Structures are given as structure tokens and as C-alpha cells.
Amino acid sequence: MYIILQPFLTHPPAHSHAKTINLPEVNITFMPKVKETLELQKFVNVAFPALAVLVTVKDAKRNTNGTGNETNIITIAWHTQISRNPPLIGISVAPQRYSHDLIVDAGEFVVNFMPLKLSEQVHYCGSHSGRDVAKFSECGLTPLEPQVLSTHGIEEGLAHFECRIFDTKTLGDHTWFVGEVVSVRAVPGFLQDGILAKDKPPLFYIGKNTYSTLSMEQKLHLS
Ligand SMILES: Cc1cc2nc3c(=O)[nH]c(=O)nc-3n(C[C@H](O)[C@H](O)[C@H](O)COP(=O)(O)O)c2cc1C
Helix, strand or coil: CCCCCCCHHHCCCCCCCCCCCCCCCCCCCCCCCCCCCCCHHHHHHHHCCEECEEEEEECCCCCCCCCCCCEEEEEECCEEEEECCCCEEEEEECCCCHHHHHHHHHCEEEEEECEHHHHHHHHHHCCCCCCCCCHHHHHCCCEECCCCCCCCEECCCCEEEEEEEEEEEEECCEEEEEEEEEEEEECCCCEECCEECCCCCECEEEECCEEECCCCCCCCCCC
């Protein structure tokens, strides 16, 4: 069963100063009238897609002569922007990941947005541990000199946020690392008029080892 909420904008409450706007008539005939109940654990799949980013973090235990392997890489799909001022981003990292304690120790990390053509490398970094392999050299990736902090990014990425740890919280079975973004870099043309350019789409994860990008076939600009 549906409850159809009458859009209040056509009947503004007496106290509202909202300007009346004409919304197109809502047509829900395309939607089945019944909803199915899913297992609770499926909430993560329903909430996808998410950008599959590679987070780089210093690994003080390794020293491999400038190949980048003194930096570990972890694939992260659970992340979000949190605040504009100060600029904050959060990443959710399970304590059993090798990268978890590296982030605690380093106090900083870099978020690297990757292109679709590097999906194999993104998947590798999300299915192998830095405890066992040196991911930079295994993936043939190139370390990117940091601009403000001391953690390398990934040269082959489309965009990079250098983040200094701002807060850390244990939330359920993951740790929420809040990073203050202190540097933002991107390949030229990554943004066009402030939004993602169609020809340099970052990689999305949609669950079950499946990756995708934005086709933007149905891009709507509403003013
Ligand atoms: C697409 C994808 C997204 C992932 N997202 C997360 C995530 O948000 N948080 C997390 O803790 N692990 C996530 N993982 C799992 C880690 O990337 C994976 O366990 C990795 O091997 C950990 O590497 P490490 O042991 O070197 O830190 C993801 C894996 C994949 C393939």
C-alpha cells in the first residue's frame, strides 16, 4: 500500500512563506503497488552505488625504495562528505583491515578517485591485504607526491583529497575516520561548470564485485 503525500507546496500552510511552484503531476503508475521486505543486511546493497575510492596511507613498516610500497592502499565504498566548513569527509574502515591501524598511526590519509579502466586494480586493492602484498608495485601504480601532508596519492587517479584525521569514532563494526580535507587536486576538466564531466567519470561500486560509471543519459538540470 502507498500513502500518497499531497505536495504541500500547492497548499502551503498558513505560516509558510514558500513560493508556490508548479510541479509536474506525479505519475506513479509505473511503480508496482506492493513492496517486498528484504533481509536487513541488504540495506547496504540498496544504498549503493557509491564511488569506489582508493585510500592511501603510510605504512611505516615497509621501506621499498621509492616504489610507493611504503604506502598501503585500501578500497573504500563506505564514505561521505560531512561538512563544507571545515571541509570534512568520513571513511568507514573495519578494524580488521591492515589499513585501519595504519590510519590511526599516520593520522592522515589520501582519498583517490579512480577511473573505470582501473577497476581491476581497485578490485585487487579491495580483495588483498597489505599484510601480504605490496599493492603499489603489484598493481603497477605510481606514487603521487603529496601537496600538503606526507602521504602519497596515486598518480593514475582522477582526483585526490589529502586528509588529516579530525575525529575517530567506533560505530558498530567499523571505525568512522573523519578527515579534514587540506588539499584537493583533479585532472583538468574533471569538473565542468562545477559538476562531474561526462568524459572523465569516476568509478562506482554497485555491489557483488560489480563496478560501473555514470552514463548521464538522464541528466536533468533543474533550476
Ligand atoms: C569495492 C570495495 C569496497 C570496499 N569498501 C570497504 C569499506 O568501505 N570499508 C572497509 O573497511 N572495507 C572495504 N572493502 C574491503 C577492503 O578494501 C579489503 O578488505 C582490503 O583487502 C583491505 O586491505 P588492507 O588489509 O590492506 O587494509 C571494500 C572492498 C571492495 C572490493
